[in-house]
Every structure is written in C-alpha cells, then in structure tokens.
Amino acid sequence: MRVEAATVSDAEAISALIVELSEPFFLSPSREGAQPFLASVSAEAERGYLSSASFSYYVAKSGGSLAGFIALRDNSHLFHLFVAKAFQGKHLAxxxxxxxxxxxxxxxxxxxxxxxxxxxxxxxYERFGFVRQGEVQRMHGISFQPMSLRSGQNGA
Structure with missing residues (x-):
C-alpha cells in the first residue's frame, strides 16, 4: 500500500478514524471528561494541524478510503498513528x-x-523500539503511556 503526504482534504476521514478507534482510551464509558480530547481530534482541529508547518501527516489509502495515517509534531513527537480495523495486523502501522x-x-x-x-x-510501540517513560497518565478523560525512542535504541 502506498503511503503519501496527507492534505487538508483528508481531515474528515482522519477525524472519523480516530473517533472510531478511540473507545479504549476513555476512562469512562460515558466519555465523561473527554471533551478536550474529542475537540482535539475533531475535523476542524485536524484541518488546523494539517495546515500547520509543525505537523507532518502521511496517509495510506485503499480504494480511495483511508486505511491508516500517522502524524508527527515538531519532527519528533508521534502525535497520531491509527490503522483502520480492516488493515490491522497487516504491518501497515x-x-x-x-x-x-x-x-x-x-x-x-x-x-x-x-x-x-x-x-x-x-x-x-515497543516493537518499534520505544520504551515506557514513567507512569500511565490520566487526563482529559483518557489514559496514555508516555514513551520515548532514542538514538541507538532498537528501531532508531
């Protein structure tokens, strides 16, 4: 599958894929407290990121539909990596x-x-060579594990 730079026209599909796959992130089934996270992945927010020089987005499409995408912020922070369910387990990530x-x-x-x-x-991320940094964080109604990858570690 070909990976190419994303464009602002991909914002709706990117946002939809994130929302579709984000259920496991929420601390509460009701998504209580997750409004800041949901706002940060809205189509409007994604258009802003895609228009910013601080972000680099790459998409993979199959039959014109978004199969997955990745985004880096400031050329160093892996901001998003999502793969549609139909393409998971096929090395697209x-x-x-x-x-x-x-x-x-x-x-x-x-x-x-x-x-x-x-x-x-x-x-x-561990398969990519990232290592856990500190404790699991809980904020804005979601949980996440900070991780890092440094030169000389596997995958860098």
Missing part, C-alpha cells in the same frame, strides 16, 4: 512509522522520538 521516521531523520531529527501511547498500543 510499521509501514507508516517507517515513512514518518525516515522523513523526520531526513529533516534533521537526530533519532529521538516521543509518543503518548494508548494503553492497547504499547506493544506496537
């Missing part, structure tokens, strides 16, 4: 990470990355 990491290194990143991983995605 690895392919997206490979493209984003290669581009970041090409753009001057020294091989140091961070991510706030959903708890269910920790094993994926």
């Amino acid at each position: 690895s392919q997206l990470w490979g493209v984003a990491k290669t581009e970041a290194l090409r753009d001057g990143n020294p091989g140091e990355f961070t991510v706030n991983s959903s708890l269910s995605a920790v094993p994926v």
Whole structure:
C-alpha cells in the first residue's frame, strides 16, 4: 500500500478514524471528561494541524478510503498513528512509522522520538523500539503511556 503526504482534504476521514478507534482510551464509558480530547481530534482541529508547518501527516489509502495515517509534531513527537480495523495486523502501522521516521531523520531529527501511547498500543510501540517513560497518565478523560525512542535504541 502506498503511503503519501496527507492534505487538508483528508481531515474528515482522519477525524472519523480516530473517533472510531478511540473507545479504549476513555476512562469512562460515558466519555465523561473527554471533551478536550474529542475537540482535539475533531475535523476542524485536524484541518488546523494539517495546515500547520509543525505537523507532518502521511496517509495510506485503499480504494480511495483511508486505511491508516500517522502524524508527527515538531519532527519528533508521534502525535497520531491509527490503522483502520480492516488493515490491522497487516504491518501497515510499521509501514507508516517507517515513512514518518525516515522523513523526520531526513529533516534533521537526530533519532529521538516521543509518543503518548494508548494503553492497547504499547506493544506496537515497543516493537518499534520505544520504551515506557514513567507512569500511565490520566487526563482529559483518557489514559496514555508516555514513551520515548532514542538514538541507538532498537528501531532508531
């Protein structure tokens, strides 16, 4: 599957995919307290990120539909990585990470990355070479595990 730079026209599909896959992030089934998170992944917010020089987005599409995407903030923070259910387990996350990491290194990143991983995605990031940093965080109605990848660690 081909991975390419995303455009602002991808914002709706990106937001929809995040919302579809975000249920495991919430601290409460009612999504209580998660309004800041949900606002941060709205189509409007995604359009803003896609328009900003601080973000790099890459998408993979199948038959014109979004199969997955990745976004880096400030060329070092893995901001988003989502793969549609139909494409999970097919190495698309690895392919997206490979493209984003290669581009970041090409753009001057020294091989140091961070991510706030959903708890269910920790094993994926560990396969990429990320290591857990500190305790699980709970804020804005969601939980996540801070992780980092440094030069010389597996995958960098």
